[in-house]
Amino acid sequence: MKRFATSSPLLFLTMLLALTGAAMLGSCSSRQGDKILNAIPADAVSVSVVDLDRLADLGETPSRLMLTRHLIPVTTGVAANAVMPDGTTIGVAPAPAPASLSAAGFEAAEAEGDLTPWTDADGLTVVVDSRKGIAYTTAMSGPRALQLATEIGEAAAKLPLSSLKGIADRFDVDANSGAPLYGAVSRTLFAPSSASSSDPQAAQWLAYAISEEGEYASVDVMLMEGSGKPVEIKGLQTVAPDFLRYVPADMNVVVAAGLTPEIDWDAAGALVAMVADKELYTYIAAAEPYLKSIDGTVAIAFGVDKDAPGTPSGFFAMARMERSKIQDFVKQAGMLAAMAGADFQPLGDNMARLSLPAIAGVPSEMYMGEVDGCLVISTFLPDGKASNSFAPAMEGHDAAAVVRFAPGAFPATRSQVDFGVDLNVSLDGSQARARIAFPGSDRKPLAVLADIF
DSSP: OHHHHHHHHHHHHHHHHHHHHHHHHHHHHHHHHHHHHHTSBTTOSEEEEEEHHHHHHTTOOGGGOGGGTTSOSOSSSEEEEEEOTTSOEEEEEEOOOHHHHHHTTOEEOOOBTTEEEEEOTTSOEEEEETTTTEEEEESSOHHHHHHHHHHHHHHHHHSBGGGSHHHHHHHHHHHHHTOSEEEEEEGGGTSOOSSOTTOGGGOEEEEEEEEEETTEEEEEEEEEETTSOBOOOTTEEOOOGGGGGGSOTTOSEEEEEEEOTTOOHHHHHHHHHHHSOHHHHHHHHHTHHHHTTOOEEEEEEEEEOTTSTTSEEEEEEEEEOOHHHHHHHHHHHHHHHHHHTOEEEEETTTEEEEEOOOOTTSOSEEEEEEETTEEEEESSOOOSOOOOSOHHHHTTOSEEEEEEEOTTOSOTTTOOOOSOEEEEEEEETTEEEEEEEOTTOSSOHHHHHHHHO
């Protein structure tokens, strides 16, 4: 007890110094972030912020990240990429010292007012604003970069991104929480928004923050207005995990969502589009009228053949809807099958089997019909006796997904990816969270995600 009492003041002082240091670091990061937000116009459609110091603490070399390709050649501090409405990408960061630019191979051209362009042999130009202490970087010639920096600076002076209180506050929280990568993406990049385009505060954004938790990276996403008001996706309900007793344990992907006929597909699609390609999003939009009839849990699962990467090994889809709609769907499928020359055979009152011609990558048989009041489409006859470990990731959420691919599961002809994926995603209200690892990769999950984003 005496030893504890003697060391307590020292312990208290140590904790106080640690907390003070953390606050000072957070304040510094926040101040740098404020300077960057003031230099980016509010009409930017995407902003990605990188805390280079925190990346270094995680052992990641910033030069390896795709995200830094337009950033100024600095190794410390906070920098950002901004994408403008015309698609132009420009790096924004506190102005580096002239000596550091010279050492990095940049040569200065004649200044125009407060702006001085520095260009390297690869055609990358850094335009330093000596009055604001900001530098813009872009892959353009000196004169073009100077003109672009002038236009962006003037637009930011009239209406900076920092005027969007919600975005500014969110970035401040992310900076002080220790997230090394964070940003926001306008919904206009994914899908039209019903919000007024004339009011920047009402514009809708997908704000995200990426952190590292051991072998996993976490991605937190929030759908929000520029004012900071959360945009809740209407028409969601909690997932009913009963469908899992029909899902085999070897499925690689399982996705489920609790839907009502009032589902806001515009808002939901924006979140889907953040992780799906445009082709998939197009399919979802085309199926929207039919999907709106679902009232309950809809789930999809599929597996990939371990011995033939890229070849499906199984598929299962289930959606709760009225019996009349299920019967109509099966009837329509039978008519289409007959027109295509496929064999469509009823199996009792509630199920039918569709036999398909032998085509590479296409299952030879599909089953469809009613199971437990749900429409089921599957490559196997569901018996309700499956056992798997997907329930913990699904229960209690409005939507959830589990993705499990071992290294080598992706076909080499389609991808250079040589690692696997271990991903859990959940959606509740206006917020989504993902935890992801990349088994077999020699890079940290944060670095792999930075390349993707």
